[in-house]
Amino acid sequence: MKVIEVQGLTKSFDGNAVLKGISMTVDRGDIYGFLGPNGSGKTTTLRILLGILSRDAGDVAVLGMDPSVSGHRLRQDVNILPESHGFYAWMRADDYLRFFAQLYGRRLARPDCRTRLVQVGLDPGNRRPIRTFSRGMKQRLGIARTFLNDPQLLFLDEPTNGLDPKGRREIHDLLLALNREKEMTIVISTHILDDVERLCNRVAILDHGKMSYEGFLNAPTETTSVRYRFRVEEAEKGQLSRIPPGISLIERNGPWLTCSIEGQSPAQAIKRLVNAGLPLVEAEPVTGGLEELYLKHTAGGVQ
Numbered sequence: 001m002k003v004i005e006v007q008g009l010t011k012s013f014d015g016n017a018v019l020k021g022i023s024m025t026v027d028r029g030d031i032y033g034f035l036g037p038n039g040s041g042k043t044t045t046l047r048i049l050l051g052i053l054s055r056d057a058g059d060v061a062v063l064g065m066d067p068s069v070s071g072h073r074l075r076q077d078v079n080i081l082p083e084s085h086g087f088y089a090w091m092r093a094d095d096y097l098r099f100f101a102q103l104y105g106r107r108l109a110r111p112d113c114r115t116r117l118v119q120v121g122l123d124p125g126n127r128r129p130i131r132t133f134s135r136g137m138k139q140r141l142g143i144a145r146t147f148l149n150d151p152q153l154l155f156l157d158e159p160t161n162g163l164d165p166k167g168r169r170e171i172h173d174l175l176l177a178l179n180r181e182k183e184m185t186i187v188i189s190t191h192i193l194d195d196v197e198r199l200c201n202r203v204a205i206l207d208h209g210k211m212s213y214e215g216f217l218n219a220p221t222e223t224t225s226v227r228y229r230f231r232v233e234e235a236e237k238g239q240l241s242r243i244p245p246g247i248s249l250i251e252r253n254g255p256w257l258t259c260s261i262e263g264q265s266p267a268q269a270i271k272r273l274v275n276a277g278l279p280l281v282e283a284e285p286v287t288g289g290l291e292e293l294y295l296k297h298t299a300g301g302v303q
Contacts, residue, residue: 001028003153003185009058011044018044020209031179033196034189036206037298042189079146080155089131093141104149120144121170135162157189172198193290205297212297227286228266230257233279244272
């Protein structure tokens, strides 16, 4: 099912073209990374998808609805965490969540409120007003607010902004769980490429109002490759010699094998390695590939 379908979207402000015929698709269950330099048109695109801005031309469907016609209905099944989100500073965290739940016509019982605060790493017993919260605590509270209407589609703008590495990992795990257990489709706009590599299965790169790239992450073609690290249990030298074609061993560091994968998906490569007799325990992408992709598809980047 296509959750977002955009064809030939254009938008100008005072004669200045901000979006120049972009097209994109987001499938149900995707965690979709939406990338691009400042001023590339990301925020304008998100506002059009939410029905906040009108478009000049093009076709847009979100959850099967035209946002410019059914924006109010659409926003019942969608939520967003903007990069700059305000808080009622005098409220406590639980009051804040209950207030916003009412805006969606829902009553948030105290136990459910506590659960939602714990989910994002906040202490439900903290009775201090929001104005005393750190930046990271406010970011966690904002993320908790976005789940209140159990959205089918969630837009997140810099979701881990202000969080330390432990906090980022906790939010990553929460988003992955929501995506897996509730099939929640998530669109993430961020400059933190590590977040995208850890979370997203597909990515789009917008540059100067044009879609310069859209595709799967870690999905090599006949002319591209990705790097993966595989942890093995006591692989013998003879086993390593049976690594199938299209998978090249670059480095071995203890139980970890760093390999280049060409012309096949990582899932296909893992299956072939197992069939070849390698006792795989764990697999993970080697970071850095997205940075090269981003620089290649934005102005002034690597050509």
